[in-house]
Amino acid sequence: MPAGTLYRGREGMWSWVAHRVTGVLVFFFLFVHVLDTALVRVSPEAYDQTIAVYKTPLVAFMEYGLVAAVLFHALNGLRVVAVDFWSKGARYQKQMLWTVMAVWGLLMAGAAWPVLGHAFRELFGS
Amino acid sequence: MSTETTPANSGTTGERPIGPDNPAPVIEPPRTRTGRSPRSTRTNFELHGWLFMRLSGILLVFLVLGHLLIQLVLDGGVSKVSFAFVAGRWASPFWQVWDLLMLWLAMLHGANGLRTIINDYAQRDNTRFWLKMLLYTATVFTILLGTLVIFTFDPNIR
Numbered sequence A: 001m002p003a004g005t006l007y008r009g010r011e012g013m014w015s016w017v018a019h020r021v022t023g024v025l026v027f028f029f030l031f032v033h034v035l036d037t038a039l040v041r042v043s044p045e046a047y048d049q050t051i052a053v054y055k056t057p058l059v060a061f062m063e064y065g066l067v068a069a070v071l072f073h074a075l076n077g078l079r080v081v082a083v084d085f086w087s088k089g090a091r092y093q094k095q096m097l098w099t100v101m102a103v104w105g106l107l108m109a110g111a112a113w114p115v116l117g118h119a120f121r122e123l124f125g126s
Numbered sequence B: 001m002s003t004e005t006t007p008a009n010s011g012t013t014g015e016r017p018i019g020p021d022n023p024a025p026v027i028e029p030p031r032t033r034t035g036r037s038p039r040s041t042r043t044n045f046e047l048h049g050w051l052f053m054r055l056s057g058i059l060l061v062f063l064v065l066g067h068l069l070i071q072l073v074l075d076g077g078v079s080k081v082s083f084a085f086v087a088g089r090w091a092s093p094f095w096q097v098w099d100l101l102m103l104w105l106a107m108l109h110g111a112n113g114l115r116t117i118i119n120d121y122a123q124r125d126n127t128r129f130w131l132k133m134l135l136y137t138a139t140v141f142t143i144l145l146g147t148l149v150i151f152t153f154d155p156n157i158r
């Protein structure tokens, strides 16, 4: 790794890569999501049948992934704003990234049962 | 490449790593804007886009995380989502405005982000142009459809 590089191959670069990947993922989801919501203009049955897909165990895991992506993008986005607008932002960018990851981990742990619980109940009974 | 380019790491004191306390040397902007600059570089569009990403991002934290909390966590998570549930929510102007704002901000924020990414990776002028046309078409279509759905929602459709 080239010494003296602020950016390449370090926390700054990997958080940027992750920010980009999660942003694109959420954008593609949103496109599909507006289409599925538009089914409320077709009929209640068409909407409910499509939303049933969201309730299957496999898709529940994808929803957990979506939550992971949105949460990281949101928290890291606030970090980017702090780096740009807070006078000490650049100095503390690394500490802020670890704060982001800690908050992300806590929220992901808290979201696990609410988002995945119904999938486990369906897969393993009761 | 020009021979005047500053070699990496020159102009800094010795071996100290570059960081907030020892900034990298400033690179002069390659050209100044004049009346003859191409149209696309004559405005502050990119500056406003940059600001918009940050302001919309802050608002989206509340809008999108609030939305996910309501849809996936509260009241039994996704299991409760149905036509009747949506009808209940869109009976209130508050949630209509919430969803409308979220739709417009998330789509414009995401589309502007994707525009940056296309500019970064699509090297040929033609590829870049058509990818952006595809992006803009999909974005306008999605925003209009989502807006129409919120405004024309009919709980008694059947």
Ligand code: HEM
Binding pocket: A026, A030, A033, A034, A037, A038, A054, A063, A066, A070, B064, B067, B068, B071, B072, B078, B081, B082, B085, B086, B089, B095, B099, B100, B102, B103, B104, B106, B145, B146, B147, B149, B150
């Ligand atoms: C899997 C997780 C999600 C579920 C189950 C879900 C569910 C819903 C439901 C039931 C609606 C109908 C209106 C309402 O109840 O407010 C809706 C609308 C909407 N959602 Fe989501 N949502 C999810 C994730 C997201 C995310 C991550 C975003 C933003 C990036 C988002 C953006 C929107 C928008 C913009 C609308 C309005 C659509 C329109 O105008 O037609 N949703 N969502």
Ligand code: HEM
Binding pocket: A016, A019, A020, A022, A023, A024, A026, A027, A030, A070, A073, A074, A075, A077, A078, A080, A081, B053, B054, B056, B057, B058, B059, B060, B061, B064, B065, B106, B107, B109, B110, B111, B112, B113, B114, B116, B117
């Ligand atoms: C939840 C709150 C959000 C915050 C705080 C946020 C923040 C940001 C910020 C500050 C940037 C600019 C990064 C830079 O200039 O380096 C950005 C880029 C981006 N955002 Fe968001 N955003 C949020 C939600 C979303 C949503 C819902 C989407 C998708 C619809 C999205 C898609 C993108 C994309 C595609 C980029 C471009 C990434 C890049 O150029 O590398 N963001 N976001």
